[in-house]
Amino acid sequence: MLPHGAGTSSEQGPIPLKFELRERYQVVVPGAIGRSYGCIFSLTTGSIPSMVDRRIAKKLGVNVRESEIVAFGEKSRVLKTVLPSIRLAPLHADTVTASVRDLSFLHGVDAIIGLDVLARSSFSIDYETREVVFGPLTAREPTVRLEVTPRS
Amino acid sequence: MTVQLTLGGRPLRLLVDTGSRRLVLFERRIRDRLPRLPVHGEKLLYHISGTSRLDRVSLPPLDAGGTTFERVEGFMSEAPVDDYPSGIDGVLGVRVLALKGADFDFERGRFGFR
Numbered sequence: 256m257l258p259h260g261a262g263t264s265s266e267q268g269p270i271p272l273k274f275e276l277r278e279r280y281q282v283v284v285p286g287a288i289g290r291s292y293g294c295i296f297s298l299t300t301g302s303i304p305s306m307v308d309r310r311i312a313k314k315l316g317v318n319v320r321e322s323e324i325v326a327f328g329e330k331s332r333v334l335k336t337v338l339p340s341i342r343l344a345p346l347h348a349d350t351v352t353a354s355v356r357d358l359s360f361l362h363g364v365d366a367i368i369g370l371d372v373l374a375r376s377s378f379s380i381d382y383e384t385r386e387v388v389f390g391p392l393t394a395r396e397p398t399v400r401l402e403v404t405p406r407s
Numbered sequence: 408m409t410v411q412l413t414l415g416g417r418p419l420r421l422l423v424d425t426g427s428r429r430l431v432l433f434e435r436r437i438r439d440r441l442p443r444l445p446v447h448g449e450k451l452l453y454h455i456s457g458t459s460r461l462d463r464v465s466l467p468p469l470d471a472g473g474t475t476f477e478r479v480e481g482f483m484s485e486a487p488v489d490d491y492p493s494g495i496d497g498v499l500g501v502r503v504l505a506l507k508g509a510d511f512d513f514e515r516g517r518f519g520f521r
Contacts, residue, residue, distance in 0.1 A: 280428040280501035300408055300511070301424025301498065330490060331457075360453075367426065370408055377512045380425065381521060382505035392512045397473035398519035399410045401423075401511065 271386035272344060274298070282380060282387065283364065289315055289339040294365040296343055298380075298387065302369035305341070305351060308358040311365045312336050319355050341372055346389055348372045374403060408511075409495055410518045415467030417441055419496040423509075423518065427500035430469075430481045431461060433488045436496045450482060459486050469503070474520045479503055 275283045282298040288307065291314060312319060315338070322335040334355035341348045351372060358364050378389045409420050417440055421430075431452075432441075444464040452459045461482040469476040480502065488495075508521035 276505075278428075280426075280505075282425055282501075297426060299424065299426030301422055301426050373511075374408070374513055377510075377514055379508070379510045379521070380504070381508040382501070383508065391514055392510050394512075394515065394517075395510065395519055397471070398510070398512070398515075398517035399412065399472040401513070401516050401518040402409045402420075403513075 269345070269388045269390035271381075271384070271388050274380075274385050274387055276382065276385055277362070281361070281364070284343060284387065286341065286343040286366075286368070288341055288366060291315060291365075295363055296366050296368045297361060297364045298373060299367045300370050300373060302367050304335075304353055304371045305338075305369040306354040306356050306358065306367040307336065307338060308365050309334070309355050312355045315339070322354070341366070341368065343368060343372070343389075346372065346376055348375060370403070410471065410499070412499075413470045414441065416470075420494050421497050421499040422491075422495050423499050423504070423511075425501060425504065425509075427498050428502060429461075429500045430466070430479060430497065430503050431500070432464075432481060432483050432497035433491070433495070434483050434485045435488055444481070444483065446483070452482070452484075459484055471518075471520060474507065476503060476506060 277283050284296050286294050286296045288294050317336045319334045319336045322333055336355050338351045338353050341351050376389045377392045380387050408423050411420050446462045446464055448463045450461045452461050461484050464481050464483050466479045466481040469479050510519045
């Protein structure tokens with residue numbers, strides 16, 4: 256069962272979004288794709304672009320075309336589509352290009368939300384409390400420089 | 408998204424991936440810059456493009472701008488990584504990120520452990 260603490264910006268500041276840690280590493284949260292509510296997302300900073308399960312793409316009725324991705328140095332053919340929107344409170348992204356894959360190996364995850372969407376807002380992940388907070392972060396040290404490097 | 412860290416005092420650049428479980432080093436990218444790391448077995452890694460065989464290695468201290476991790480479990484991949492952008496030496500996964508939690512500050516272009 257997924258936690259339902261939807262994070263929104265307010266005068267009290269961002270509200271933490273509870274996540275489920277599946278298999279001790281997957282950060283899984285609820286969200287919506289277009290008008291498909293109650294979706295289950297895996298937040299994956301190592302993925303560009305985001306990916307949607309093919310049954311969700313079919314349910315949405317979006318156009319799908321063939322393309323190519325690389326993971327661990329190996330190329331594979333994938334299908335791509337343009338999703339009308341992705342909502343992951345308080346993140347909202349319109350017209351998101353995403354790969355279409357069989358994500359059944361992720362046991363119920365409807366989409367992998369990649370850096371193309373996640374980088375639209377700073378965020379913080381607390382694995383101990385299992386909360387993710389989107390929005391401007393308080394400056395703290397020590398930190399290291401973050402470089403956004405597209406995967407070819 | 409990458410960060411520069413040091414491993415045993417030697418700099419390396421890792422892809423920060425909240426969707427990966429482990430810290431994986433690309434042997435072909437670091438073989439000339441790191442001393443040979445002791446291997447303690449093998450592991451098969453299943454990912455979206457197939458399966459990779461990894462060597463389990465003992466890592467020297469890992470440092471991120473002053474935050475140091477001792478005795479971190481690491482894995483070495485000997486698979487071709489030509490399709491990764493040059494300069495990426497491996498993947499920093501959740502086994503390390505979850506030790507302290509992680510801040511991704513895109514406004515300032517900074518990454519930090521909590």
